[in-house]
Ligand SMILES: Nc1ncnc2c1ncn2[C@@H]1O[C@H](COP(=O)(O)OP(=O)(O)O)[C@@H](O)[C@H]1O
């Protein structure tokens with residue numbers, strides 16, 4: 192028998208008892224639907240996280256903070272108060288709990304580590320208010336310029352190196368009485384900040400961009416340009432009478448060949464009570480959780496498939512029983528046992544293909560529609576910029592179909608072996 | 623004389639063991655030549671079907687030899703035996719074993735499909751045989767919608783479609799009324815006469831047996847007599 196004929200015959204036989212086939216297929220559809228949905232969910236969220244990572248301008252950077260507290264051995268008693276350590280927090284790369292600040296000597300020693308090509312120290316500043324042209328003042332927290340790479344913009348551009356510029360979050364459009372992000376570009380605002388002695392001064396800055404809040408939290412607060420950030424920092428340090436020493440919240444370190452040198456640099460940093468984190472370190476944790484959740488859900492899909500495979504065994508055993516005569520006849524006419532096995536395995540495979548494709552199509556439909564509804568305009572998660580909850584990964588889809596067809600084939604081997612063993616004389620004996 | 627199509631030597635078939643041991647065939651030796659029509663006759667339980675199954679390579683003898691065209695087949699691999707059956711034999715059974723969901727044409731081309739022949743060639747050969755048996759107009763009918771006689775004719779068509787060397791028929795008229803039996807018998811012997819097909823008919827129907835050139839009379843697993851010459855009507 193030719194392979195095409197085996198396939199065609201198997202297909203025809205599958206539709207012979209439609210209800211039974213349909214019920215068996217439904218069980219597989221449930222499994223394949225679940226797997227499609229969970230893998231798509233994992234792929235979608237991970238894809239989103241990846242775009243967030245990509246937003247940070249590549250993975251050659253490491254964010255270095257001081258671990259601070261380790262200076263103080265337990266026997267030393269209380270640590271001396273250090274006003275520089277009271278730096279503000281905010282943004283994704285703010286100092287970790289108990290983190291201190293980086294000093295100029297820290298920056299120098301970072302620069303001396305092998306494979307470090309550039310060190311960019313960062314300061315967080317805590318302005319008091321933002322004042323609109325009509326005189327209204329709003330409390331504000333500023334993000335650090337280093338995060339500008341991760342900014343999702345609704346209009347304009349990210350604040351750059353030079354110029355007294357900043358971006359504001361889209362939610363802040365209301366203070367300009369507008370909904371059109373383009374309209375606020377070019378507006379100037381005053382930013383007020385207190386110095387060490389409590390005296391307030393204000394600087395003028397231009398709005399160059401309107402940001403959306405990303406999952407990372409970046410874009411939820413205004414973000415200054417480097418020049419603006421430095422200016423605000425200088426203002427806040429005015430009147431400070433101790434040793435004039437610069438204090439940085441963190442440093443962005445460019446690394447040559449991060450993949451190869453990551454561990455070496457981290458070790459070198461640890462020796463100096465510094466902590467280096469890559470973008471992946473921070474976002475990898477998120478991805479790990481997402482992966483774990485989608486694996487657990489996929490586990491349920493696999494259990495459904497396991498149950499479905501018993502359905503296949505059952506259906507085909509019945510079919511073999513019912514078609515004893517037909518099998519006997521085919522064998523009497525010279526069909527080899529191998530081909531009979533092939534024919535019944537093929538019927539299992541047909542059921543598997545049918546169930547997996549229907550399930551995948553339904554799963555993709557549900558995933559795409561669900562994603563559109565949840566993250567679309569006005570949806571429950573519509574406010575998160577660029578969020579995707581579901582992505583179509585052709586490789587994963589092909590993998591799911593292949594897995595299900597393989598499981599179906601395995602389930603079909605028992606009935607197929609039974610069919611292949613049938614003795615034509617027994618089968619054709621008439622009473 | 624030419625080599626026999628089929629020959630047996632001391633063919634023994636034993637069913638069961640010990641207390642339930644039953645000697646169905648007790649050492650049969652005979653030959654069937656090309657173009658012969660042979661009837662295997664005997665009472666129910668005398669071992670006719672058992673003998674036919676061995677001749678048709680559907681079963682293996684307990685001891686003894688079956689040779690096809692002078693070649694012993696006992697030592698052949700199952701796959702090779704299957705292929706031999708497919709190429710050399712046609713089967714007509716007492717029951718029809720037609721697949722009710724398929725058309726007559728699909729049913730009768732099954733042996734060709736098993737042989738691995740392409741669909742168009744299959745259908746061409748199938749139609750040829752159906753025309754030969756005056757069944758061409760029923761080719762596209764579902765097998766369920768045929769009368770008993772038409773069904774058996776379809777079965778004969780199926781047995782002929784691979785142009786077998788030997789046509790085996792086990793009680794081919796056992797399920798048919800007298801009139802249809804006549805028709806089916808006429809077809810079988812017409813094929814034998816006009817196309818020189820070797821016919822091996824298992825039957826306990828005296829009329830049918832009488833039309834064959836040779837009759838092997840069986841009783842309790844042995845050939846007790848052999849008759850020559852068609853005594854029946856050879857229209
Ligand atoms: N598979 C089997 N196991 C045991 N006994 C069998 C088997 N097949 C046939 N027999 C016995 O062998 C004898 C001959 O059977 P069979 O060849 O079918 O006779 P016939 O076709 O002449 O009626 C019968 O007594 C039958 O009961």
Ligand SMILES: [Mg+2]
Nearest residue numbers: 670671672792
């Ligand atoms: Mg019998």
